[in-house]
Amino acid sequence: MTNTPLAYTEAGSGPALVFLHGFCESKDVWTDFTKPLVHQFRVIALDLPGHGESPQTDDFSMDSQARQVRETLQTLQVEKCLVVGHSMGGYVAMALADLFPDLLYGLCLFHSSALPDSEEKKENRNKTAAFVQKHGIEKFMDTLVSPLFAESNRASCEAAIQKMQTIGKATPLETILGCLQAMRDRPDRTEVLKNTTLPVFFLVGKEDPAVPLEAILQQCHLPENSMTYFLGHVGHMGMFENTALTRQALLKFAETLYPANAQKYKAANSF
Template sequence: MKNTPLGYTDSGTGPAIVFLHGFCESKDLWAEFAKPLAKQFRLVALDLPGHGESPAPEGFSMEAQAEQVYLTLQQLQVEKFLLVGHSMGGYVALAFAEKYPELLRGLCLFHSTALPDSPEKKENRLKTIEFVQKHGVEKFMDSFVAPLFAPANRDACQKAIQKMQDIGKATPPKTIEGCLQAMRNRPDRIQVLKEIRVPVFFIAGKEDPAVPLEATLQQCHLPENSMAYFIGEVGHMGMFERTVATRQALLKFAETLP
């Protein structure tokens, strides 16, 4: 395959599903989760700019990242697809849906939201930038990952927590700071959900500390055609906390798409 703007994996055959990871993650987030879906679908997982195998970009705005996703998918000749975005990957997916709606068969916000940061969250983004500048990426990741999992799941998910810490520690400080600023500055995309003409699937953890359940309830009814899956005792990392259930839910949604 040609040199693509972003790192990727590409497996399976059938209708395409494109996976976007979140902040301080990589395409490896989806590796075990997505593998069984390759029997029915072409699976493309991307490293967002500055993460994993993807080079650092000029800018980290959600729009700029969506453009890199577009260029990569064009080179991979992925035409109509279901776009799945976890957390920050969902913000990029919404920016993509706003600019390239004709390329989508469906959209899945996997623990993500169309709402902008609250004033409090904007302040916390700046505090996190200061923390990373002062203490470094490693110390930040040691405290960042575990709280994303619901308390009841942390012991059982130790391997996943370690994996995500390791991925996060390999993320360059420039990427972390750039993405924090970009998430802080991202616009409200509720209008995208109101206007989108393909089905939208919301996967929400009832104990998600990053995307509260109330936020999902505010928006899951807005698309013309939408489904929502609310999961008890799950935080922000359902692909690890409830792997089989979230995979099965995504598969059922993907099978309904025209």
């Protein structure tokens, strides 16, 4: 099936950094985070199927979403990129690494994982779907977003929490239910981590309730070439909870993939 290209924003020039958002999010979660990166990179942020401004799909599986990402990047003439996937976006990034490894210079699992859902997590997905159908999207988003932030950050991140709730409440019910099922049923991709030659960057919130630290410790050593950055006092939303440190960590990883580009930037900005 051929899909309509996904909605996207694009800025800057140089090597491509592609940002994939999470469940009930949109490309807008990356707006402030990526602004400084456009001085060194071609920054592309996509709306995944059924999210933001992207069209609906009849298949929310991670493989199908990955194919739509690839098709969209082909229309943008992106031959190779570093893909950064937050949460569900990381599941899509893992599908890209599995299905289309030649598309990638590397990948960043940004509060994400290659592990499948546990049986308990699968049951929680089912309960969440039932809750949304019974109580509606608005009530669901009011309960979902705040706990994703470390408790110590919730007051200072109130504007970000409100932004996330607004984005989430605009997400169609069809998308929410389709993605819950797709996340529940996604495969174990730890073998992809074991076998890949791609550099992999794990960005980890020590207080992440959605992707626990213990889960990352099970997999961050699996790739041949990997880096892991642990963020203290951060939950699942590092792009908001500690923007500067999170961005700096990602930039350091990107510069290891594109050292010539980093040197060129530093030379151009030296005094």
